[in-house]
Amino acid sequence: MRQALIIARRELDGYFATPVAYVFIVIFLVLQGTLTFNAGDFFARGQADLVPFFEFLPWVFLLLVPAISMRLWAEERRLGTIELLLTLPVTEGQAVIGKFLAAWVFCIIALALTFPFVITVNILGAPDNGVIACGYLGGVLVSGAFLAVGSATSAMTKNQVIAFVLGIAISFVFALSAYPVVTDFLDRNLPVLAEIARRFSLIARFQSFAQGLIRLPDLVFFASFIGFWLFVNAVVIDHDKAS
Amino acid sequence: MAALIEIAGLTKRFGSFTAVDDVSFRLDKGEVLGFLGPNGAGKTTTMRMLAGFVMPTAGSAAIAGHDVIAEPVAARKHLGFLPEGAPTYPEMTVLGFLRFVARVRGYAGAALRRRVAEATALTQLESVRLQTIETLSKGFKRRVGLAQALLHDPSVLVLDEPTDGLDPNQKHEVRTLIRRMAPEKAIVISTHLLEEVDAVCTRAIIIAGGRVVADDTPAGLAARDPERRLEEVFRAITIPSSLRKAA
Numbered sequence: 001m002r003q004a005l006i007i008a009r010r011e012l013d014g015y016f017a018t019p020v021a022y023v024f025i026v027i028f029l030v031l032q033g034t035l036t037f038n039a040g041d042f043f044a045r046g047q048a049d050l051v052p053f054f055e056f057l058p059w060v061f062l063l064l065v066p067a068i069s070m071r072l073w074a075e076e077r078r079l080g081t082i083e084l085l086l087t088l089p090v091t092e093g094q095a096v097i098g099k100f101l102a103a104w105v106f107c108i109i110a111l112a113l114t115f116p117f118v119i120t121v122n123i124l125g126a127p128d129n130g131v132i133a134c135g136y137l138g139g140v141l142v143s144g145a146f147l148a149v150g151s152a153t154s155a156m157t158k159n160q161v162i163a164f165v166l167g168i169a170i171s172f173v174f175a176l177s178a179y180p181v182v183t184d185f186l187d188r189n190l191p192v193l194a195e196i197a198r199r200f201s202l203i204a205r206f207q208s209f210a211q212g213l214i215r216l217p218d219l220v221f222f223a224s225f226i227g228f229w230l231f232v233n234a235v236v237i238d239h240d241k242a243s
Numbered sequence: 244m245a246a247l248i249e250i251a252g253l254t255k256r257f258g259s260f261t262a263v264d265d266v267s268f269r270l271d272k273g274e275v276l277g278f279l280g281p282n283g284a285g286k287t288t289t290m291r292m293l294a295g296f297v298m299p300t301a302g303s304a305a306i307a308g309h310d311v312i313a314e315p316v317a318a319r320k321h322l323g324f325l326p327e328g329a330p331t332y333p334e335m336t337v338l339g340f341l342r343f344v345a346r347v348r349g350y351a352g353a354a355l356r357r358r359v360a361e362a363t364a365l366t367q368l369e370s371v372r373l374q375t376i377e378t379l380s381k382g383f384k385r386r387v388g389l390a391q392a393l394l395h396d397p398s399v400l401v402l403d404e405p406t407d408g409l410d411p412n413q414k415h416e417v418r419t420l421i422r423r424m425a426p427e428k429a430i431v432i433s434t435h436l437l438e439e440v441d442a443v444c445t446r447a448i449i450i451a452g453g454r455v456v457a458d459d460t461p462a463g464l465a466a467r468d469p470e471r472r473l474e475e476v477f478r479a480i481t482i483p484s485s486l487r488k489a490a
Contacts, residue, residue, distance in 0.1 A: 017335065080327075083327075088348070
């Protein structure tokens, strides 16, 4: 774990050493704010809660989180530093976890910077802060799930654009899998898969957090989902680290 | 005592192409091995297998008695490795990068500061320690890579073209450094420069088409040419005779 944390620390410093971090945070906050206020009718609803905020959060994450994870391994491959990193006395698992943790902490920092929303609703009314905290926990988990997918796709290529597009595409499938556009199609053609698809929906699971429900199955789901993609990541790295 | 580097029957195939074909050698403390060969001969692939970065198709490699596949982390603790092209993280400062490597190598506090200071002094990087690596010249970047490999005073050093991109003075410094460290370590350097073999190596292996075609002392190799020119010996060994006549 110590090795993973050392790698995470370097990676996190790497985000802030380049403009990437600041650009991401600014765009995330602007996008999330605009959607919440304008598209979400934040004030016009006349209710002191963060429902519109959490409505848009997973979609903003879907668009932006793969931009955070795309560099994790693709950049190492492009620079050749993967050869340096993986010949240091660390295991591939430690490197995978370290990089993932760095990206996750970064997302949590970005998410934490939305705190003015929480202050605003608390000034304007008396929201249920438990529900809000729960929604934030869901947000952290959804970002972790998208990051794990993005980190695995980043390991597959040395081109960051390909890593980004692949990451979005795979995340999109899991985000959308409980939506009628997917389930209706599956209901008609493959009813067995439709039920499975509903269970794999990241957004449906997130919504129960946004309603203030922390359910064990959802926690287990997110943990396994992240674990699975990190495992894929490690397998890909192990299989063709030199290519 | 077991040899510090032990390679037996090392083979790597990429599809139907055999990059490294049944390479075996062992290296004891105090030896400096010059690894020679034309481009694409398999030098880098062999070194990557020794560092545990490329998985061999067949054969084994061990560093200080630790098999690089079965005990990769233990083997890498004894290894200082300069990969081809000396890759480093461009956005980090020299100091930040070396501190990162030292932390991964298990150093902390005063020991970490001492190691980093020693490595920067050995590779003469003090003047640029607070600069980001991307702003450095090629020679400095190469030395940052070298500093990273020397940092933990490893018993085995594997350096892929350590003097590539350095000016004559810097080449001289690096060679002096290698000679000075030689008695305590087993060192493998790959190079295109035949004069380098003469200058620092106690032994030379020439590899062509993935196979070891010569394994001798530099003096022994030179003796194969009537005029004792290493360059002619290299050509004679690595180019098939029919092609040589045509050229």
